[in-house]
Amino acid sequence: MLMDDMGWGDLGVFGHPAKETPNLDKMAAEGLLLPDFYSANPLCSPSRAALLTGRLPIRNGFYSDNAHARNAYTPQTIVGGIPDEEILFPELLQKTGYTNKIIGKWHLGQQAQYHPLLHGFDEWFGAPNCHFGPFDDKSQPNIPVYRNAEMIGRYYEEFEITKNGESNLTQMYTQEATDFIYRLSSDKQPFLLYWAVDATHDPLYASKKFLGTSQRGLYGDAMRELDWGVGEILKALETAQVLDNTLVIFSSDNGAATYAKTGGGSNGPFLCGKETTLEGGMREPTIAYWPGKIKPGVSHQLGSLMDIFTTTLDLAGVELPKDRIIDGVNLAPVLFGNESIIDRPIFYYRGDELMAVRVQDYKAHLWTWSNSLEEYHRGTDFCPGQDVANLTNHDQQNHTAQPILIHLGRDPGEKFHISPSSAEYKQMMPRILEVVNKHHSEMKKGKPQLNYCDSSVMNWAPPGCEKMNKCLPIPKSKEYKCTWTH
């Protein structure tokens, strides 16, 4: 269950004062809470590509080097997508007999060759891009919604999202999930369900039943409906009698969008949010759940969405690919209590740059940047109300010669730098830099997939549009370098 732009602090169990997530809080109480779990990137497309490939975006190509340290993603003008050479874990599961379904947002490329059914999934109900819109059909078509290989409508057309945020999408996504679970379970077939819902991503939405029910406004309405959906899915697993044979993982793709002001989520005590390599940008609200197999509790294991690749394959008895570096770690020994902590670093990338690294409780910032002064003055603030010298700066700062060191145990909010002249700094920094140097020396960057844009690749005439009479004329191709401003 991968949420979209949901923050670490949005769940009751992670401290949101509204405490409006009873199903997730119950799931956490009965499962393993992972407060130190990270996405591989502070933005959606690279984060999702990393989850599915078990590899950092810098390896799988989900980055841009058009400019230094820029976040890039897959708007509908993007030319690239997930390369065929990349192995997604559903592909490997498929080979051992799993039936795989993705429900919701794909975001690994909107051109047909990048679609989920060519990359390990058997079924798809959802969309290739964000549900931005409504568009005008002339300069931009609305995003198509797919049922498997063909579109069955578009957002704002067949799939309504009203101006005041009413939409039945979370209801549909939940129904799709429980239907799939019942169907596969009754056939006694192994399955992978990738529930990639997006109600907490701008533009926010909730169904009529949930609109106006949260003390948090529309964002909270969306949260409450997703929490309801999680409850429905767990109930379906129980009713279908597969709960004792199913690993459920709940997480989010990146930090809450703090720039959305009160329309965004909460990153709890952490600094900044989405788009940044501060903790608010990449720390994810994560729960692992498997009653009878995973003991209820809390683990401070450093985890990454990429670990889902490795852990899942281990559980399914599938060997890892040997021809490439896999960044994901097998968390099974920790989940099942056989090992307390696996010592592994967390790498915080922004585009083509390694911005920071975490080793145990220490985080070293090698580069820092919130966004440019121009962007900031235009009203985009990734750190509203927050101001920490040399961390929330509006110029790109290179600290590689003397990284900024934070102890995340004593200082989860990254407010207090450890002095470079301290014994603690002198003891830890060489160990961290060793990890960094090893990482750099072994790095083989993938070909960047997010460099080029072109209006002709937009969702003008997706597969299936003929049947619906929804094909739009495709403009002439004119490739250009995408502009990534932050």
Added chain:
Amino acid sequence: MLMDDMGWGDLGVFGHPAKETPNLDKMAAEGLLLPDFYSANPLCSPSRAALLTGRLPIRNGFYSDNAHARNAYTPQTIVGGIPDEEILFPELLQKTGYTNKIIGKWHLGQQAQYHPLLHGFDEWFGAPNCHFGPFDDKSQPNIPVYRNAEMIGRYYEEFEITKNGESNLTQMYTQEATDFIYRLSSDKQPFLLYWAVDATHDPLYASKKFLGTSQRGLYGDAMRELDWGVGEILKALETAQVLDNTLVIFSSDNGAATYAKTGGGSNGPFLCGKETTLEGGMREPTIAYWPGKIKPGVSHQLGSLMDIFTTTLDLAGVELPKDRIIDGVNLAPVLFGNESIIDRPIFYYRGDELMAVRVQDYKAHLWTWSNSLEEYHRGTDFCPGQDVANLTNHDQQNHTAQPILIHLGRDPGEKFHISPSSAEYKQMMPRILEVVNKHHSEMKKGKPQLNYCDSSVMNWAPPGCEKMNKCLPIPKSKEYKCTWTH
């Protein structure tokens, strides 16, 4: 159980990423969590005086008007203390047969006439002031520790707190508590236990067993030991078979001391901390616990430490004093599920000034101030890493003509002001100002107790010092106006 400088965000259940409070989290899971609970003041002495009298410090005299909107407390030079005219709820409980004990910090005046045994308590083990020190005996004596009406030693002398933070005080306070519970329960006597421990107040301490065990450093060690103590007390209530007949309330006296850098606690997603009337200064981590009587859950009832006065007396069947205004509200109907929410405002005072008021989910700031620029430049920062225009300002700003409006449901971090030109502002502000005007019109200020200081009133020769040969020469009296800098 009243903690000292513990923040809303310090408990696992309130979202601290370290999740090192298993006993409190269990207490919360089995009790009623109150995320919208407040102290009556962002500083210790006034907060404690308000708790015990059920009245705002501006009424009970625990404030100073030496300067505008200044936090004052009871250092050992303070001349004033709790006036005899004030009625403390233990006094009223005593009359109906309760035996009352305070363990830990009193802070309602250190001169003998202000001591707990003259103000409703039958027993005392603890100290009148903060455990600052060690002092030099010439300009300042160390703070005495009392057993009932007489001192039995002093901090840093008979009661050790080492430089590295080792002390057995929490162990002692816990032992005192469980002993008291067993003794009174075996006699089938009704009792009030006021467990006012202070390990999370600077200077932090923990016993050897807990030192170095937290990922949060010394503050976390102190937290872990207090959490252990809470567990021991609940266990004692169970073993003594009085758990089904005892209301337990856990809270803290004010927000975490954010200026203590990594040595202070966490206020979670809230702005600033102790000393301020921003949420971080007065929102308290509160749990009400009474298995079988209070249903497990969460209540967004706006609560105040002053409500403990009113609620406790109601439960004991004692009538409230009729000759004075009591600010505390009887929360019993909410605790026991007979009423969902009692509509009541929260008043945020700093010294002699009403700084802000909360009505339902709306908070209006009438005055704002973090601290002076001089203090700030000397290194005292009440809002480290935080910067919100017109809220974290270093000059006292008067917003009474156009208060700053925040919706705490959508914006618990107080980052986004609601525009005065919005319909929402125009609808809510008159309702809030009505509450403010009513409050002001009914206000009869108490005589300020925290205006005068004098070296001669310090703990030179406390009762009992003769027996111990620990009396120090008392200097000549010279009263002066205390200086309250923030």
